[in-house]
Amino acid sequence: MFDAYTSQVLTFIGINSILALSLYVTALAGQLSVGHAAFMGIGAYTSTLLMTKLGWPFFLSTVGGAIMGGVFGFCIGLPTLRLKDLYLAIATLAFNIIWVVVVMNVEAVGGALGIFNVPKVTNNAIVYISLAVLLLFFFRLQDSRLGRAFRAIQEDETAARAMGVNAVYYKVYAFTLGALLAAYAGSLYAHFVTFISPHDFEVDRSIEILLFVVLGGSQTFVGPVFGAILLTLAPEVLRFLAEYRLLVYGLMFVFIMLLRHEGIIEEHTLSWKSWSRVLRREKREPAP
């Protein structure tokens, strides 16, 4: 249908969208993670090893990778519960750096060189069916009991606790789910690029995932996906700038943040009401 290049860009858009959503779940419960690349790497390595060393089929090894990511997420999420905002961000960042250094020094998993010849299985159908299922999940999550509990904790944890929301349970839940999704995306990634090394999952990648969410807008689940699409396309579109590409790429964030404080897609960007008001040239309702 598409040529190889377009198809590849589409696959990366899909995988990055899943990554963006994985961080969005974590952020929903008010947690900031800069370690998602490590979870992604855990998924990539686990599913690759399951498939090549133990001969598991693709489907099972991908699920195995995701579950392994979830287990690690639980193990990191539980002890770091007490940490807030930037402290949690730095703790997860530390986890990411430690993970990379450890994997680099374990020769059994290829060390710094990584693993070559990962079986190529991932295609656009698998990626986009996964993404569609996730989008449906997030659409249904918005007004569910779970989604509302997450939001309540994000808005004000103390108030949420006072209303009887079990904050500990939901925060660990969100963190584990986020890690699991990131690991799932990681195993899709591994079976697409066919070569993985610890350098693919360094802190830079975690920061990139954070950029998807914040630049796209973290108020709704549409924002992170939009951010992932934009930031995956931007380097491709800016390719003609050659070595000046990163200059423009960096400045783009600065300007987006200056113009759209809450990210590009805000909650009211998506509501029909606010658009129809713009079309009828009415003023926005004053905030109560």
Add this chain to the structure above:
Amino acid sequence: MLAQQLLNGLTLGSTYALVALGFTLVFGILGMINFAHGEIFMLGAYMALLLVTVGQFSIFWALVGAMLGTAILGMIVERVSFRPLRKVSILAPLISTIGLSIFLRSLAQILFGAESTRFPVGIKTAFYQLGPLQVSLLQIVILAISFGLMAIFQVFIKKTKIGKAMRATSESLYTAGLLGIPVNRIIFLSFAVASALGGVAGVLLGLNFNAISPLMGKMVGLKGLTIIILGGMGNITGAMVGGLFLGFVEVLSVGYLTSSYRDAVAFALMFLVLLIRPTGLFGRIVK
């Protein structure tokens, strides 16, 4: 042998402490992280390099020039990434400064090339025997400058009127404003001071390792963050002690463990500290 290692750790740690001071000053006042601090550090080193090689200045004037240059850079960062976004959220300036750091790093790569450059020392290589210790002149210069600056900074924060205003602003932006402190100007100034400290640290690290590269800011930036977490965010003593501590840990882990785990040891320690004391070693417990 151990004493020699400790001296190397002290030299490295004093540089880290300067970086961390800049981080912690901004964090203490705004509660936000300037992610471009590592790149300011790197550009400080390059400014000094240009002043020494192109401008033919001595290393001390280069140091002063780098301080001025990075101070101006810091003020620009404040104007672009912090002042418009201060009231939005802690995430907005973080993302904006991540963008700036990508911009500055690739700018340095375009201007100076991606490889590391030799840093002409301009200080003669001489060694002094202090008991069992062998101290180089370079180490003495680095230690003198960094500890001198730390001392000056302490006096500046504790005794001067501007320092007092900075401390008041870090307690509460709003109340400080009500009391007639020109909050915006104080924030502007603290960015200049923080960045100048970062710039000096860049020059000192370049002198220490005799090499600088456009990528050197990244890891040092992350380490600066580690230190202020270790020491307690916004805590000045914590930043200095944390910086020296990280220097010791790194040098000792290279000396007695394997060098490939150097970065992991520092970050693993910080992770443990966070688990045991979420506010850092010197942090206040805020309810």
